[in-house]
Every structure is written in C-alpha cells, then in structure tokens.
Amino acid sequence: MKVFVIGGSGNGKSAFAEKVAAKFGGKMIYIATMPIYSEEDLKVVERHHKLRAGRGFETLERSQRIEDYPDQGETVLLEDMSTHVANVMFGDGFDDLRNDPNINYEEVVWKEICPFFEREGNTIIVSAEVTMDGNTYDPATNQYIRTLAEINNRIAASADLFVEVIYGIPLVHKGSLAFLEE
Amino acid sequence: MKLYIGGLGHGQAILAEKETGLKPETCSEETAFNAKSIDNFEEIIKEIVKKDGDAQEFAKKLLLENPDVVIVANEIGFGIHPLERRDRRWREQTGRALCILAEGAESVTRVYCGIGQKIK
Numbered sequence: 001m002k003v004f005v006i007g008g009s010g011n012g013k014s015a016f017a018e019k020v021a022a023k024f025g026g027k028m029i030y031i032a033t034m035p036i037y038s039e040e041d042l043k044v045v046e047r048h049h050k051l052r053a054g055r056g057f058e059t060l061e062r063s064q065r066i067e068d069y070p071d072q073g074e075t076v077l078l079e080d081m082s083t084h085v086a087n088v089m090f091g092d093g094f095d096d097l098r099n100d101p102n103i104n105y106e107e108v109v110w111k112e113i114c115p116f117f118e119r120e121g122n123t124i125i126v127s128a129e130v131t132m133d134g135n136t137y138d139p140a141t142n143q144y145i146r147t148l149a150e151i152n153n154r155i156a157a158s159a160d161l162f163v164e165v166i167y168g169i170p171l172v173h174k175g176s177l178a179f180l181e182e
Numbered sequence: 183m184k185l186y187i188g189g190l191g192h193g194q195a196i197l198a199e200k201e202t203g204l205k206p207e208t209c210s211e212e213t214a215f216n217a218k219s220i221d222n223f224e225e226i227i228k229e230i231v232k233k234d235g236d237a238q239e240f241a242k243k244l245l246l247e248n249p250d251v252v253i254v255a256n257e258i259g260f261g262i263h264p265l266e267r268r269d270r271r272w273r274e275q276t277g278r279a280l281c282i283l284a285e286g287a288e289s290v291t292r293v294y295c296g297i298g299q300k301i302k
Contacts, residue, residue, distance in 0.1 A: 008259030010277020040267065082263075132189060133261020141262060166292055167187070167277070167284035169301045 001179075002117055003124040004159035006152065012168040014048060017077055017126050018055060023180055024075040024122040028057045031076060033084040035063035035091055048079075064093030066112045072120040081127035081155070085109055085148045090140070105147045110154055117158045125159075127152050183245060185283050186254045188293035195221050195254045197291065197298045206254040211240065215248050223255035223283075227276045231268060237275035241282040255280060 003020055007013040021028050030052060036042050052059070057077070060068075064087060070076050078084075088094055089105050097103050116123045131149050136142070156162045161175030170177060184202060188194035195206045198219065206221035211229060214220055227237045244251070259277045264270050284290050290302035 008257065008277060009263075010259055010274040010281070012277075012281050040270075129260045130262050131260070132257075135261060137262065145262065166301060167185075167280045167290065169284055169290060171292075171299075171301055 001122050001161060002159045003122070004152075004155045004162045005124060005126045005165060006129055006156075006163075007165040008129050011165050013126050013128070013165045014051060014079060015168070016163070016165045016170055017079065017124050018052060018057075020124055020180070021057075021075050021077045021122075022055060024124075026121075027074045028055075029070045029074050029076045030057040030059045031066065031078045032059055032061050033063055033066075033078070033080060033087060035083070035087060063087055064091065069115045069119060070121070075122045075124070076116060076119075077124045077126070078116060079126040081109075081113075081125060081151055082130060082148055084112075085151060086144065088112075089144055089147065105143075106150045109147070109151050113151070113155065125155055127155065129164075183249055183283065183287045184252045185280070185287045185290045186252070186293060186298075187257055187280065187290070189257045189260070192293045193296040194256075194291075194293040194298075197293050197296070198252055198254050201291075201298075202252050204252055206252065211235075214244060214251075217248070217251055219252040219254070221254045223253050223280070224258050224272075224276045227279055228272050231272045231275055237279040238282055241279040245283065245286040253283060 005013050005017045032045070034041065034045055036045060085105070088097070088109055097108065116125065130145055156174065159174065162173045164171045164173060186194040186198040199205050202219065204219035206219040207217060208222050209217045209220045209226060211226055214226060230237045230240055259273050264273060284302065287302060289300060291298045291300050
C-alpha cells in the first residue's frame with residue numbers, strides 16, 4: 001500500500017505515520033530527509049529519534065539526493081517532502097541544478113519519488129501543508145511553495161490512502177483506514 | 183471540552199457560539215481556567231511561549247481544571263516555516279497543545295469556509 005500523510009506543524013503527522021508503518025510491519029526503513037544546520041534542527045531530529053526508539057526502524061539519513069531505494073517487501077517511511085523539496089531547491093549537493101537555466105524542480109523531485117510508488121513494498125510518505133498562511137514571500141520561497149504543492153498533488157494522486165492529520169485526528173481524503181482496525 | 187479549529191476568518195467562533203450558545207471570549211493564561219468559551223487559543227500559547235513557559239503542561243492543566251470549556255483556535259501551522267525562532271516555537275507548541283486538547287475533547291470540529299466538519 002502507498003500512503004500519503006499530510007498536516008500542519010506540530011499536528012502529529014510523524015506519530016500517525018509510524019503507527020501505520022508498525023501496522024504494515026516487516027523490516028522498516030526510515031528515510032530521514034532533514035538536514036542538520038543548527039542546534040534547533042538537531043533537537044527536532046533527536047525528538048524524532050526518541051519517538052522511533054525501540055520501534056525497529058533502520059534509519060537512513062538522506063538530506064541530499066535520494067538515489068538508493070530499499071528492497072521490495074520492506075516498509076519504507078519517508079519523512080518528509082517539505083524538507084526534501086527545500087534540500088533540492090536550496091540545500092547542499094545539488095549545485096549542478098543551480099546552473100541549469102531550464103531547471104524544473106518539480107520534475108527533479110518527482111523522478112526521485114516515483115520509484116517509491118513503483119516498488120512493491122509498503123511506502124508511507126509524509127509531507128507538510130505550506131500553502132495556507134496568506135503570506136506573499138520572495139520569489140524563491142513562492143517557487144518553493146508552488147513546487148511542494150504540485151509534488152503533494154502528484155503524491156496524493158498516486159497514493160492508495162491519503163490522510164490529513166489534524167491535531168492527532170486522521171481525516172481520510174482518499175482510501176480507507178479499515179486496515180488499521182484489523 | 184469542545185474544540186473548534188479553522189483558518190483565520192473561516193468562522194469557527196461563529197459556529198461555536200451557534201452550536202454551544204456561548205460566546206467565545208479572548209482570555210489570558212489565568213482567566214482561561216474560569217472561562218466558559220475561549221477564543222483565539224493560539225494567542226494564549228503565544229504569551230506562554232514568550233515567557234518560555236510550557237504550553238503542553240498548560241493544555242493538560244486546562245483539560246483537567248476546566249473540563250467543560252469550549253475552545254476556539256485559529257490554525258497557524260499551515261504555512262512556511264517562520265524565520266524567527268520564537269515564531270517557530272509558537273507555531274509548533276500551538277500544534278502540540280491542540281493535539282493534547284483534541285485527544286481529551288468530547289468533540290473536535292474543523293471549520294472550513296464556514297462549514298463545520300466534526301472530525302471527532
């Protein structure tokens with residue numbers, strides 16, 4: 001099953017995604033996209049490590065390109081698209097893209113994400129909602145918002161289950177949560 | 183406890199008043215414990231974060247000491263990661279405090295363009 005989990009800041013997206021992963025079971029791979037640039041970032045990463053402790057995840061830190069894909073049959077939890085799109089657009093390790101005048105970030109990110117939908121095992125992708133604060137930003141940030149929104153739309157279209165987590169409460173936009181009760 | 187949430191101007195306070203008969207009022211951290219209906223819950227968290235207080239402890243205590251209160255909050259967590267550290271903390275702590283309230287609430291209604299959806 002391919003699952004897409006979205007929500008706002010501090011809404012309990014990770015906890016819900018991990019619950020789904022545990023339900024799928026088997027070997028669980030956690031792909032962490034958050035880069036560590038500051039003490040505050042480190043705290044966020046440590047909080048997530050703590051939440052996952054003892055739950056049997058193998059963690060792969062991928063704050064640059066995602067080029068390797070776990071074997072079929074394993075459960076993958078990829079967290080999350082808002083940092084990954086930021087990594088691709090602004091982070092280290094993508095210098096070649098900066099020099100391309102015709103760069104289409106949406107296509108770059110989608111090419112990386114597609115294999116997660118094509119593999120046979122269970123995949124859970126977490127993303128964030130960033131389009132609803134009514135603010136206008138500098139052109140680069142506006143481009144980031146648009147790119148992430150388009151990527152979110154594409155993931156939602158390909159997912160079997162699409163859940164928005166609102167303060168810990170899952171709101172299903174596509175598919176069914178019945179398997180969680182079984 | 184009944185919780186109403188929605189984006190700025192989506193009508194959550196109006197719906198809360200219509201459904202509960204209680205007019206939501208803006209409160210401070212202290213007056214929240216005696217209030218019947220609290221509006222702009224996120225502003226209380228802003229004050230707590232400003233004082234380096236514990237927003238999640240506040241939410242737990244509020245549930246325990248004012249279990250019948252109606253709480254209305256504006257959604258602030260659906261945008262770009264704020265540049266200022268305090269704004270980031272405010273945004274995240276509001277989310278975590280609302281997770282605690284939602285878990286303890288008898289009902290959670292999300293209001294979108296004036297339409298309420300009871301999600302719990």
